[in-house]
Amino acid sequence: MIQLCSCVPAVLLASSSIISLGWADVLIIVIYFAMVLGIGYYLSRFTKTGDDFFLAGRKMTMWIAGLAFISANLGSLELMGWAASAYQYGILAAHWYWIGAIPAMLFLGIVMMPFYYISRTHSVPGYLKLRFGESSRMLAAISFAFMTILMSGVNMFSMALVMKVIIGWDINFSIWVSSITVLVYVALGGLLSAMFNEVVQFVLIWAGALLIPIIGLMEVGGWKGVIARIHENFPHGDYTHLWSTLGHFRDNPMGINWVGIVFGLGFIISFGYWTTDFLVVQRVLSAKDLRSAKMSPIIGAAFKMLVPFIVILPGLIGLAVMPGLVGQDQAAASGAASYNEILPLMMARYLGPGLLGLGITALIAGFMSGMAGNITAFSTVWTYDIYKPIHLALTGKEVDDKHYVSMGRWATIVGIFVSIGTAYLVEHAASIMDYVQALFSFFIAPLYGTVILGMLWKRATPAGGFWGLLAGTLSSIGMWAWVRLDPRALSIIAGSPDAKAMAEDMYRALWSWLICVAVTVLVSLATRPKPEAELVGLVRGCTEIPSEGHLPLVKRPIFWAGVVFAAFLVLQIIFW
Amino acid sequence: MHEDHCISIWFFIGSLLTVYGFIIVIASLPAVFSAAAQPHVVLAQLHAGLWWGAALLLLGIFYVITYWPAKKDQQHSES
Numbered sequence: 119m120i121q122l123c124s125c126v127p128a129v130l131l132a133s134s135s136i137i138s139l140g141w142a143d144v145l146i147i148v149i150y151f152a153m154v155l156g157i158g159y160y161l162s163r164f165t166k167t168g169d170d171f172f173l174a175g176r177k178m179t180m181w182i183a184g185l186a187f188i189s190a191n192l193g194s195l196e197l198m199g200w201a202a203s204a205y206q207y208g209i210l211a212a213h214w215y216w217i218g219a220i221p222a223m224l225f226l227g228i229v230m231m232p233f234y235y236i237s238r239t240h241s242v243p244g245y246l247k248l249r250f251g252e253s254s255r256m257l258a259a260i261s262f263a264f265m266t267i268l269m270s271g272v273n274m275f276s277m278a279l280v281m282k283v284i285i286g287w288d289i290n291f292s293i294w295v296s297s298i299t300v301l302v303y304v305a306l307g308g309l310l311s312a313m314f315n316e317v318v319q320f321v322l323i324w325a326g327a328l329l330i331p332i333i334g335l336m337e338v339g340g341w342k343g344v345i346a347r348i349h350e351n352f353p354h355g356d357y358t359h360l361w362s363t364l365g366h367f368r369d370n371p372m373g374i375n376w377v378g379i380v381f382g383l384g385f386i387i388s389f390g391y392w393t394t395d396f397l398v399v400q401r402v403l404s405a406k407d408l409r410s411a412k413m414s415p416i417i418g419a420a421f422k423m424l425v426p427f428i429v430i431l432p433g434l435i436g437l438a439v440m441p442g443l444v445g446q447d448q449a450a451a452s453g454a455a456s457y458n459e460i461l462p463l464m465m466a467r468y469l470g471p472g473l474l475g476l477g478i479t480a481l482i483a484g485f486m487s488g489m490a491g492n493i494t495a496f497s498t499v500w501t502y503d504i505y506k507p508i509h510l511a512l513t514g515k516e517v518d519d520k521h522y523v524s525m526g527r528w529a530t531i532v533g534i535f536v537s538i539g540t541a542y543l544v545e546h547a548a549s550i551m552d553y554v555q556a557l558f559s560f561f562i563a564p565l566y567g568t569v570i571l572g573m574l575w576k577r578a579t580p581a582g583g584f585w586g587l588l589a590g591t592l593s594s595i596g597m598w599a600w601v602r603l604d605p606r607a608l609s610i611i612a613g614s615p616d617a618k619a620m621a622e623d624m625y626r627a628l629w630s631w632l633i634c635v636a637v638t639v640l641v642s643l644a645t646r647p648k649p650e651a652e653l654v655g656l657v658r659g660c661t662e663i664p665s666e667g668h669l670p671l672v673k674r675p676i677f678w679a680g681v682v683f684a685a686f687l688v689l690q691i692i693f694w
Numbered sequence: 695m696h697e698d699h700c701i702s703i704w705f706f707i708g709s710l711l712t713v714y715g716f717i718i719v720i721a722s723l724p725a726v727f728s729a730a731a732q733p734h735v736v737l738a739q740l741h742a743g744l745w746w747g748a749a750l751l752l753l754g755i756f757y758v759i760t761y762w763p764a765k766k767d768q769q770h771s772e773s
Contacts, residue, residue: 142721
């Protein structure tokens with residue numbers, strides 16, 4: 119799940135770099151850039167058709183699709199942002215990796231993937247076109263394209279600021295070098311190149327980040343030592359329990375209760391992001407067959423469950439060994455170090471020559487995989503869901519596949535340059551960072567309501583789908599504006615005046631989803647449904663899903679989904 | 695993943711890990727022989743760079759050998 123780092127303003131105010139690099143570190147970073155560009159150049163010869171460019175030829179194995187699926191999400195400041203959140207909120211931050219991801223990813227693989235895959239859609243808005251018609255597709259496509267390009271720019275700017283603070287790189291240098299690198303390898307090889315590099319980046323993230331918690335645990339004497347040191351440092355707070363402090367908003371550092379976590383995060387935000395955000399779904403659509411498409415999110419879920427080890431645990435170890443880090447406002451006022459920089463601080467604490475370069479490369483790899491994910495998703499949605507229908511409406515004739523590949527490449531180039539423009543825009547308006555998180559919740563939660571009703575309820579009509587999506591989106595924007603104009607509204611939306619920003623996001627998502635579903639149901643009941651013959655391949659009950667009964671147990675996606683879900687439950691009990 | 699045509703992704707990953715492992719081992723060696731060369735990090739005496747670099751190097755070599763492109767071409771021509 120995406121966390122937009124609140125670290126940026128603090129980072130802006132930092133005056134000197136945290137880490138200085140040696141020859142080995144610089145060499146490792148240079149080799150990384152050479153490798154990703156080389157992969158893009160090499161793969162350009164395999165990218166000829168629209169399916170090649172936008173869906174990697176639909177020939178990916180389950181492992182590649184699964185790792186790229188998780189890697190595209192692992193960018194976007196995940197490493198920095200959630201390590202900082204773990205320092206701020208404790209182990210509660212792990213909810214965004216477990217209940218905020220695992221059930222939704224398994225649901226995507228087992229329940230929703232067959233409809234995406236069998237319908238042969240190029241994108242999530244493309245599915246809406248098949249199910250609900252052109253107006254729903256256009257609404258979803260435009261909002262997604264807008265959100266994606268803004269996210270890409272914000273990530274780019276944030277990465278540049280982080281690099282400035284950590285190793286002293288000039289902001290312009292970071293923005294241009296990273297974006298031109300992504301531009302070259304995505305424009306050359308399309309999704310195939312992006313996914314290849316995402317798998318490389320995934321391995322590098324682990325290779326670069328895994329040593330921090332290992333050495334950290336050795337320093338403090340294992341997990342029990344971490345708990346003991348945190349209790350010693352913060353005797354009045356509970357930072358090490360996942361569920362037992364969620365009875366009331368006041369009982370935990372995050373200011374949220376279990377209803378917000380279970381229903382807002384677990385059922386709405388998480389399901390919305392993992393099952394309808396095309397940035398991640400696109401990776402799974404590239405799988406070579408239906409079984410691979412179903413297995414990819416399950417493989418992704420298994421790895422996602424492990425990510426807290428390299429993201430949340432360093433934040434918790436930071437609470438144990440570096441108490442006293444402060445929030446961004448305090449850091450800005452006092453000049454003290456901010457917990458938003460906890461990950462680079464931990465790198466500086468534990469990583470020697472060469473390892474430091476690998477750690478920095480892990481951060482750069484994370485940022486670039488997120489950026490490439492946004493750009494490939496944008497170019498596909500732009501080409502197939504915005505440009506193609508408009509071109510068809512204006513000219514009245516279909517054009518060949520090469521035309522769309524060419525448009526996809528131009529969309530990649532233009533998308534990168536618009537993102538760079540957005541990055542500079544953000545530089546002059548830091549509060550946009552907060553608004554982007556809100557933008558994300560405006561569009562994803564209602565979209566999930568529309569898609570899930572479309573897939574599971576035959577009676578949902580085109581008018582119901584469109585008006586439900588529009589009502590959900592507008593109500594989400596309305597609730598956000600209401601709280602900005604009158605802060606007392608928070609106690610109505612989130613159910614308590616003690617709710618904090620994170621709780622507001624969760625409850626707003628929950629309400630907007632409910633409104634979307636209610637409007638879709640009411641309008642559908644009042645309008646005429648599509649004939650069942652038009653719903654074949656799109657809706658449960660009208661679609662024959664190939665049986666897996668003939669496969670041995672260990673080859674069935676449902677078996678592995680059960681294994682991953684059992685492991686998820688065990689983790690909840692261990693850290694209860 | 696276009697397995698019929700292009701070099702396996704795991705070969706690229708193996709190559710990168712091999713090179714990285716080698717660089718990290720070389721960069722970590724001075725600290726093994728001289729306490730003065732030890733980096734100013736916690737638990738520097740464990741020489742984490744040396745062990746981690748060696749692990750990456752071995753893993754990388756394993757992947758390079760397993761997914762060496764000529765091997766796949768040979769398997770294709772035999773089949």
